[in-house]
Amino acid sequence: NERLHVEVLSSSKMSLLHPKENLGYVIINLADVVTNRRINEKYNLIDSRNGQIQIELQWKTS
Template identity: 65%
Template sequence: CVFCLQESLGHVNINLVDVVNNGRINEKYHLINSRNGKLQLEIKWNTV
């Protein structure tokens, strides 16, 4: 499995209220518990 890692690279905390209120986020996050890991994340919120 390509995405099955045996160790964590770090983590991020994302406030989903911001996603719901704004309809989307497109941000760069520094990984917590990582020396220099970064994550670019885009989330869009659509109601159906």
């Protein structure tokens, strides 16, 4: 049962004055990607008030 853990961080042009902040994370079950050959989903960020991320993954065999 493999999973992909994706963390979302804020970006800052002034990284010394304003360090990057963790905005949340999502966990994606890779079996869903393999079974469907791809996903293109919006996920609500865990540990976030209302953060959301859209992720597209594609499974290609060689």
